[in-house]
Amino acid sequence: MDHREKLYEGKAKAIFATDTPDELIQYFKDDATAYNAQKHDIISGKGKLNNAISHHIMSKLGESGIHHHLIRQINDREQLIRKCKIIPVEVVVRNIAAGSMVGRLAGAHIPINQGTCLKTPIVEYYLKEDALNDPIITAEHITGFDLASEDELTYIRLTALAINRLLMDMFADIGIVLVDFKLEFGRPAKPVAGEPAIILADEISPDNCRLWDKATGDIKDKDRFRKDLGGLVDAYQDIATRFGLTVSLP
Numbered sequence: 414m415d416h417r418e419k420l421y422e423g424k425a426k427a428i429f430a431t432d433t434p435d436e437l438i439q440y441f442k443d444d445a446t447a448y449n450a451q452k453h454d455i456i457s458g459k460g461k462l463n464n465a466i467s468h469h470i471m472s473k474l475g476e477s478g479i480h481h482h483l484i485r486q487i488n489d490r491e492q493l494i495r496k497c498k499i500i501p502v503e504v505v506v507r508n509i510a511a512g513s514m515v516g517r518l519a520g521a522h523i524p525i526n527q528g529t530c531l532k533t534p535i536v537e538y539y540l541k542e543d544a545l546n547d548p549i550i551t552a553e554h555i556t557g558f559d560l561a562s563e564d565e566l567t568y569i570r571l572t573a574l575a576i577n578r579l580l581m582d583m584f585a586d587i588g589i590v591l592v593d594f595k596l597e598f599g600r601p602a603k604p605v606a607g608e609p610a611i612i613l614a615d616e617i618s619p620d621n622c623r624l625w626d627k628a629t630g631d632i633k634d635k636d637r638f639r640k641d642l643g644g645l646v647d648a649y650q651d652i653a654t655r656f657g658l659t660v661s662l663p
C-alpha cells in the first residue's frame with residue numbers, strides 16, 4: 414500500500430491503483446474547492462468525515478438494491494472501489510430550488526427562488542468539463558454525443574430518482590431536508606453477470622448534497638464553504654453523528 418501508483422488526482426479525492434487491476438483506492442482529501450476551483454482551502458478533517466458519511470450512505474443504498482462501486486472502507490481516509498469508466502456527466506437531482514438553478518433563472522416570471530419546493534423532483538445533466546465550467550446539457554446531448562444509449566440514460570434517470578427517494582427518507586430520519594445532490598455513474602471494468610452495465614460511482618457526502626436542518630434551516634453542506642459561513646467541519650460532524658457514525662478528528 415505504501416508505493417501505490419496515483420492514477421488520478423481530483424479536487425477532493427485521489428485515486429490509486431491496487432494489486433488487483435479491477436479495484437482501486439479512493440482517497441478522501443481535506444481540500445475544499447468551489448466555483449470551478451477558483452476558491453480553494455484545506456479544511457482539516459473534511460476528508461475523513463466525507464469518507465465515513467459516503468461509506469454509510471452508499472452501503473445503505475446498496476442494501477436497498479442500488480448497484481454501486483463501493484467494496485469496503487479501508488481506513489479513515491480510503492475506500493476500496495471497483496474500477497469504472499466514469500460517464501462524463503454530472504447528474505443533479507433537485508427537490509428544492511437552490512444554487513445554480515436559482516442563479517440561472519433569477520428574474521424569470523415564474524417565481525423560482527432559493528427554497529421554492531419543486532412540485533416534482535428535477536433531474537438535470539451537466540457535462541463534466543472543468544474548462545467549460547461543467548455546462549448544463551440535455552438528455553439528447555447525452556445520447557447524441559454517444560455518452561450513453563437511450564436505455565442507459567433511462568436507467569440513469571430512474572436510478573437517480575430512486576436514489577433521491579431513498580436519500581430523502583434517510584435524511585428525514587435524522588432531521589435533515591435533502592435539497593439537491595449530484596451523482597456520477599460509471600461502467601465497471603469487470604462487469605458482473607446479471608448486474609446493470611452502469612453503476613453508481615464517486616461519493617455521496619455533504620460535499621455534493623445540499624442539506625438543511627429541518628427544524629432550524631441551518632446549512633449542513635458545502636455551501637458553508639461556498640458562502641464563507643464557517644463551521645463546515647462541525648456541520649459535517651453533526652451529519653455523521655446523527656447517522657450514528659463516530660469520526661475522530663485530531
Ligand code: UDP
Nearest residue numbers: 505511512513514593594595620621622623
Ligand atoms: N454539485 C457537485 N459538484 C459540482 C456541481 C454541483 O457536487 O461540480 C452538487 C452541489 O453540491 C449541489 C448540487 O450538485 O448539491 C447542485 O449544485 P448546483 O448546480 O446548484 O451548483 P453549485 O453552484 O452549487 O455548484
